[in-house]
Amino acid sequence: MSGFVDWLSHSLHVVLGFGAAGAAIIALSVGKGSKLHKQAGWIFSVFMLVAAITAWQFMIARPLPLAMIQATVTIYALGTAVLALNPHWRHARRGEIAFALLIGLLMASAWFTSARLFMGGINLWPAPLLLSAILGYFFILDVRYLRRQDVPKIDRVRRHALRMALAVSETVRAPMLTFSDELGVPFPAIVFGTFLLIPIIFFAFAPKDKRAAAA
Template identity: 30%
Template structure:
């Protein structure tokens, strides 16, 4: 059964909250940005996913899952970082961004080590760890640039928020697929496909929220 070797009740609650968060994420991504529906759905997604990510650590005491650990830590980094993008002038946001920068660095190193480990036992290259390492490396590089200069235009913070929320939703989607939905995909493919789709969405939104696309009133 899907909850073995975990406690059925606690794991069932964990799964239900995860699916509710996933549904809220779909609503947030599919509605017009800045509307009350988008904001409320985004908050439901953010708060529930933080709770689900934290509860994942408790389940690790019974069964260690490296990918679940990476996704949970990534969500705990991405969501506060996305929220801070709209509170960038506050002192606690600046402090949080300084503290959180270590997480994408460590995840980049871990994903790179996983790639090296898989290469030592497999002949075919593993694309999944490379994509994850590149993703976390990109986030770490962005955070380094932000530490040097926080004086940014509004469109920068919008895109920073968008990038991190899309990736957080992507990692949620990975967890949902890996929960046991039989779609004929391997572990490697459930990492590759969502991540590539996420970066296509981010590339589209980067163009959409470029400076020339924003009106002076919104910028």
């Protein structure tokens, strides 16, 4: 029975991952704020959330630190993206604080991992240090955002766009890591190279002014 459950979970994870990728392409291709954009965005968010949860389920049996971080970052990205556009939701503020603490914890964990590798004379220490810096960037943005009393809609929409770009980068990163041997691309190149998608997507699709944000 457990074998069937594992197979079902893996199959669901793969199907939802590809479905989320398709929804992301649609959301990026249509007019921002349109009905189709919102529907595709919700499908992407739900599919990626379930995929991240199933990934965590796999980690219970076979812990993989990088996969755990990926799944957690995905949940953080989706949560903060959704809450950015829905500040009126009950406990939205508490949720944003919780997500900020989550990314801060991941940042600290990556930093301590780097420190341990450095002290142990292992030359892989720059990788978690760089990851800590990337996560730290989002943590700093969260702290600055949470300190503001009144956030204009343009800033909330841009916050949403940046977090969605982060989630999309995770969508691309996961299958590339799985098939890294077939692709012939080193692990570090995939892990950090896909982070470059974030500024590309953000600057290409985030609203530039208040009129675009109001669309």
